[in-house]
C-alpha cells in the first residue's frame with residue numbers, strides 16, 4: 001500500500017497542511033517540538049483510530065478550534081482509497097471512506113496498515129506487562145479489526161465487574177445484589193476467551209519470525225524465545241475447554257477478589273515472556289541487546305502484517321534511527337528496501353547512515369508547516 005497524500009486541518013500544531021509523498025522513503029527533519037511526530041500520529045489515527053500519546057480528542061484538535069480533520073489518499077492493490085477522520089474537542093468523531101460516512105469503527109479500520117517504531121518501544125523489553133499487552137493489541141487490530149471491538153467489549157464488562165467488587169468490599173453492610181456476579185463472570189469468560197484465542201493465534205505466528213530476525217541481527221549469537229503467558233492457564237490446543245477453565249479460575253480466586261475488590265482473572269493480566277539465551281530479556285545484558293530484540297519484534301511485525309494482509313504495511317520510524325548502530329540500521333534497511341513505504345522523523349540528517357537518504361524525499365518541518 002502506498003500513502004500518496006495527507007492533509008491536516010487544525011490538527012495539533014498544523015493549521016492547514018497538505019503533503020505529497022513522492023518517494024518510498026520520506027524523511028521529516030526539524031528541531032524538537034515542530035510537528036514531526038504529530039504528522040506520524042495523524043497516520044496512526046487513520047490506521048488504528050487511536051493515538052499512543054493521548055486518549056482525549058481535545059488534545060488532538062488545535063488549541064482554540066472545535067474540530068480537526070485528517071484526510072488521506074492511498075493506493076492499495078484493490079485500487080485508490082480516500083479516508084477522512086474528523087475529530088472534535090467534544091469527543092464526537094466522523095469517519096468516512098471514499099467520501100461516504102461510515103458508522104462503525106470496524107468499517108474504517110484495516111484500510112491503512114502500519115508498524116510504528118519509536119524510542120518508546122524499548123519499553124517493550126524494559127517496561128511492565130501492560131506495555132507488551134498494548135503492543136499485542138495494536139498488532140491484532142491491524143490484522144483483524146474485529147479485535148478492536150472484542151477488546152472494548154471485554155474492558156466494558158471488566159469495568160462493570162470491578163465496580164461490583166469494589167462496592168461489595170466498601171459496603172459489606174449493604175452489598176450489591178449477589179445474583180449479578182455470575183452474570184458478569186459469564187460475560188467476562190466469554191469475551192475474555194475470544195481475546196485469549198486471538199492473542200495466542202497471533203503470537204504463534206509472530207514468534208518464529210521474531211526468533212529468526214533476532215538470530216540474524218545478533219550475528220547468530222542469540223536465541224530468542226517469545227512466549228505467550230496467559231493469566232488463564234489452559235491447553236491452547238483445546239480451545240473448547242477455555243471458557244470452562246476461565247470460569248473455574250475465577251472461582252478459584254474468588255476469595256482473593258473478595259478481599260482486594262478487583263478482578264484478578266483474565267487477559268487484562270496476560271504477559272508475553274521474552275527470553276534471550278534462556279534468560280529473561282529484561283534482566284539480560286546491555287541496551288544494545290534489548291535494541292536488537294525490539295528491532296526483531298518490529299521486523300517480525302512488518303513481515304506478519306504483510307503475510308496476512310497480502311500488501312506491505314507502512315513503516316513509521318519516530319526518532320529511532322539514530323539510536324540504532326550501523327549493523328542494526330543496515331539490517332533494517334535491507335529488510336524494508338523500497339517495498340515498505342517508510343516515514344522517518346529526525347532532528348538532523350547527519351544523525352544516521354547516509355544510505356537512508358538515497359532516493360528519499362526530505363521535508364523540513366517548522367512550527368507546524370512543512371517545506372519541501
Ligand SMILES: Nc1ncnc2c1ncn2[C@@H]1O[C@H](COP(=O)(O)OP(=O)(O)OP(=O)(O)O)[C@@H](O)[C@H]1O
Pocket residue numbers: 011012013014030031032033034035036037038039058059060061062063319345347365
Ligand atoms: N492541540 C494542539 N494545538 C496546538 N499545538 C499543539 C497541540 N498539540 C501539540 N501541539 C504542539 O505541537 C508541538 C509538538 O510537536 P511534535 O510532538 O510533533 O514534536 P516533534 O517535531 O516530533 O519534536 P520532537 O523531536 O521533540 O519529538 C509542540 O510545539 C506543541 O505545543
